[in-house]
Amino acid sequence: MKAQAGKYGLKRWVVAGLALAFLCCAWSLGLTPAGLVPPDSQHWDRTGEFFRAALNPALDYEDENVPADAEPIWWKGIKGVFLTLKFAFGAMSLAVPTALVLGFLGSSAWWPEPCGGKTRLILRAVYFISRLFMSLIRSIHELIWALLFLSAMGVSPLAGMIALALPFSGTLGKVFSELIDEEARDAAQALKAIGHGPVQIFLVGILPRAMPNLITYSFYRFECALRSSAVLGFVGIETIGLYIELSHEEFYYREVWTYLYLLIAMIVVVDLWGAGIRRRLHTSTGGCAI
Amino acid sequence: MSGLLFVSLMSSSFQIDQVTCRFGELRAVNNVSFEIRKGEQVALIGPSGSGKTTLIQLLNTMRVPDEGRLTVLQNEVSVLTPRELRRLRTTLATIPQHLGLVPNLTAIQNVILGQGGRRGALRSLRDLLFPSRADALEIHAILDRVGIEEKLYSRVNRLSGGQQQRVAIARAIFQHPEVLLADEPVSSVDPARARDTVKLLCELSAEHGFTLCVSLHDLALAREFFPRLIGMRRGHIVFDGAPEALSSEDQRALYELSNEEMMVDA
Ligand SMILES: Nc1ncnc2c1ncn2[C@@H]1O[C@H](COP(=O)(O)OP(=O)(O)O)[C@@H](O)[C@H]1O
Ligand SMILES: [Mg+2]
Numbered sequence: 219m220k221a222q223a224g225k226y227g228l229k230r231w232v233v234a235g236l237a238l239a240f241l242c243c244a245w246s247l248g249l250t251p252a253g254l255v256p257p258d259s260q261h262w263d264r265t266g267e268f269f270r271a272a273l274n275p276a277l278d279y280e281d282e283n284v285p286a287d288a289e290p291i292w293w294k295g296i297k298g299v300f301l302t303l304k305f306a307f308g309a310m311s312l313a314v315p316t317a318l319v320l321g322f323l324g325s326s327a328w329w330p331e332p333c334g335g336k337t338r339l340i341l342r343a344v345y346f347i348s349r350l351f352m353s354l355i356r357s358i359h360e361l362i363w364a365l366l367f368l369s370a371m372g373v374s375p376l377a378g379m380i381a382l383a384l385p386f387s388g389t390l391g392k393v394f395s396e397l398i399d400e401e402a403r404d405a406a407q408a409l410k411a412i413g414h415g416p417v418q419i420f421l422v423g424i425l426p427r428a429m430p431n432l433i434t435y436s437f438y439r440f441e442c443a444l445r446s447s448a449v450l451g452f453v454g455i456e457t458i459g460l461y462i463e464l465s466h467e468e469f470y471y472r473e474v475w476t477y478l479y480l481l482i483a484m485i486v487v488v489d490l491w492g493a494g495i496r497r498r499l500h501t502s503t504g505g506c507a508i
Numbered sequence: 509m510s511g512l513l514f515v516s517l518m519s520s521s522f523q524i525d526q527v528t529c530r531f532g533e534l535r536a537v538n539n540v541s542f543e544i545r546k547g548e549q550v551a552l553i554g555p556s557g558s559g560k561t562t563l564i565q566l567l568n569t570m571r572v573p574d575e576g577r578l579t580v581l582q583n584e585v586s587v588l589t590p591r592e593l594r595r596l597r598t599t600l601a602t603i604p605q606h607l608g609l610v611p612n613l614t615a616i617q618n619v620i621l622g623q624g625g626r627r628g629a630l631r632s633l634r635d636l637l638f639p640s641r642a643d644a645l646e647i648h649a650i651l652d653r654v655g656i657e658e659k660l661y662s663r664v665n666r667l668s669g670g671q672q673q674r675v676a677i678a679r680a681i682f683q684h685p686e687v688l689l690a691d692e693p694v695s696s697v698d699p700a701r702a703r704d705t706v707k708l709l710c711e712l713s714a715e716h717g718f719t720l721c722v723s724l725h726d727l728a729l730a731r732e733f734f735p736r737l738i739g740m741r742r743g744h745i746v747f748d749g750a751p752e753a754l755s756s757e758d759q760r761a762l763y764e765l766s767n768e769e770m771m772v773d774a
Contacts (some may be wrong), residue, residue: 330590332572337590408608411568412683413597413625414632422621422632427610 264469271471275479280470291473295480298458303484305379305450305457306443312383313390313443314436320387321394323348327406327424328398328416349395356388360446364453378455382446386439393435394428402427430499437492444488448481519546520579521687521719522567527576529562536562538743539576544721546686549713551730552723553747554740555763560723561605563740564691567721568602569593581686598625601685601718605692607676611665615656615675618664619647622683650678654708670701677705681712687719688712695725702726706733727759 243249256262279291289297322328323344333341363381371377402424409423425432451459458481465473522544529537536559544550552560565571566578569585578585583596601622609618617636620643624632635643644660651657654674656667664672673693680688690709694702706722710733713720724730730737731751739747739754739762747758 331570334572404604404606404608405610407570408602408604409621409624411570411597411602411604411608412600412622413594414621415594415629418624418629418632421629422624422636423610426613426617426636430612 267469268471271475274472275475276470276472277476280465280473281468291476292480294461295458295477298461298477299480299484302444302447302451302457302459302481305375305455306382306440306447308375309379309382309386309443309447310436310440312379313386313439316383316387317390317394320348320352320391321398322420324352324391324395325398325424327402328419330416331407331410349392352388352391352395354388356385356392358385360385361449361453364450364455368453368455373454375455378450382443382450386443390436390439394432397428397431397435398424401431434496434499437495441485441488441492444485520544521546521548521581522721523577523579524566525577525579527566527573527578529559529566529571530574535743537566537573540743540745541576542738542745542748544719546719547713547717548736549710549720549734550722550736550738551734552721552738552740553725553727553730553762554723556725557742558740559743560740561691564602564689564721564723567687568600568689569597570602594625598683599686601680601683601688603673603676603680603688603690603693605695607672609664609672609675609679612663614661614663615651615659615667615678616644616647616661618675619650619678619682622679622681625683647678647682650681651675653712654678654681670697670705673697673705677708677712681716684716685718687721690720690722692723692725694729703729703732710734727763 256265276291279288326341326345329341330337360382363384364378367377367381398420405423405427406419409419414423447455447457448459448462451457451461452463454460458477462474462477462481465471465477520543522542524543525541527537527540528535538559540563552563554560562571566573567580569580569588572578572586580596581599583592585593585596588596610621613636616639620635620639621632623643624635627635639647648657648660651660651674654677656671656674656678659667659671659675664675667675673696677693680690688709693709694705697705706724706729709720709722712718722734731754735750737747737749737751737754738745739758741762746761747754
């Protein structure tokens with residue numbers, strides 16, 4: 219009884235502390251409900267226009283200067299959606315193999331046994347360096363990587379892809395290494411005991427074991443990559459985000475909504491597809507987390 | 509005649525001489541000596557925590573002795589390079605207590621990995637994806653022998669505990685080992701099946717001529733099937749001999765709580 223009262227007492231303090239922290243932040247940021255209200259009539263108009271446009275997306279260009287024989291806007295939007303898909307897929311194709319290598323180096327299930335002295339020291343160093351490297355690259359957001367890469371290498375799809383792939387390999391690699399270490403010890407030990415080498419253990423004992431979870435998680439990250447690719451349009455990579463940004467700059471809100479709806483449609487389709495894959499893996503392997 | 513004598517002298521699977529294996533202060537295996545000769549069938553008995561698993565891990569070279577000398581198939585383990593160690597291990601089959609199967613691979617894929625130590629990474633990967641006809645036939649025959657031939661292409665995680673155990677045995681047989689070590693192979697199956705499994709292991713050992721060393725919790729099973737028992741208690745060997753020689757005093761020494769242990773329990 220007493221212990222429980224103590225526990226609830228602690229919880230109360232944590233909640234109170236969090237509330238206090240929120241109030242401090244709000245105060246120091248100058249948050250007031252008035253921040254949501256547009257400051258003047260010009261902004262009021264624009265807000266209204268923006269939300270009205272949601273009901274009335276553009277079926278044709280709002281810009282009169284677009285030549286009449288240009289491709290229709292929905293076609294351009296669909297192309298933008300596919301560019302986004304292509305871009306995200308390209309980035310994931312870089313990120314997944316990189317993450318597999320990093321995840322391998324950042325896990326210990328494949329270490330030889332017995333493993334003493336110098337070998338162990340080297341393996342531990344490799345382990346910590348790859349974990350450190352993974353946390354470094356994922357601690358910087360892809361948008362910042364993109365700004366850095368684009369200013370260094372110019373606006374090229376490859377630079378954008380690398381910028382997206384970097385933090386994604388960091389996150390994927392971390393999850394991979396944890397999956398590997400948590401799930402596959404038994405089989406890895408058994409294969410070690412009958413003479414399999416480290417890389418072999420990884421390939422035939424650990425990878426197949428972790429595969430359903432790896433696929434599920436990679437697909438989830440692919441959905442994230444899609445959203446991020448759209449965002450990278452705002453720094454000049456040719457995805458649907460670029461079209462949104464260009465129309466938005468000219469206050470063509472109805473065009474913005476056309477692109478947004480196409481983007482949402484794609485994400486819904488991909489999410490459904492991902493859910494299907496998860497369900498199938500789930501039922502066919504007798505359960506996998508994530 | 510002298511040639512035969514020489515061979516029989518050479519033909520020991522394990523020579524273990526005053527071997528100790530420590531975990532920190534704890535001596536899980538404490539100053540243990542014995543020899544197991546080729547083709548012998550030995551049951552390792554003793555209460556849990558007596559060091560059976562650790563001893564098996566010494567015998568399959570997954571651990572190296574902290575003290576003493578261990579010779580496995582004429583190789584002194586402590587002087588082997590990692591490469592030589594791996595080569596040696598390809599001739600030692602181990603069935604760990606939790607079997608160590610890859611659960612989302614099929615039975616045939618798991619069994620084929622028994623040869624992986626000899627075949628290397630790329631060949632093993634190919635074996636998983638496109639098993640050769642010869643291997644498939646051999647594995648089918650082995651699964652038939654252990655009684656689950658219809659499970660050749662079933663995923664292991666869809667099989668019952670007993671069937672998974674058979675897959676692990678089949679993997680060991682496909683390895684064509686000189687020695688088979690099994691750590692409490694019957695700890696997770698019902699008594700009737702436990703008896704079948706131990707019987708099967710002994711028959712396979714006789715058919716293929718490999719040395720068999722099985723750790724068992726169940727003294728009755730050990731007495732029924734094994735011509736030699738090695739009894740362990742707190743890292744020490746307290747009995748080594750034929751089951752007929754196991755006196756009730758020996759049994760007490762093996763399994764009964766001593767006064768001091770009762771004190772600790774109370
Ligand atoms: N990896 C380990 N680390 C520390 N202590 C261990 C480890 N493995 C086993 N032990 C200890 O060594 C002793 C013998 O264990 P074990 O060989 O597993 O016995 P058994 O298999 O007969 O039950 C036990 O006291 C156990 O707690
Ligand atoms: Mg044990």
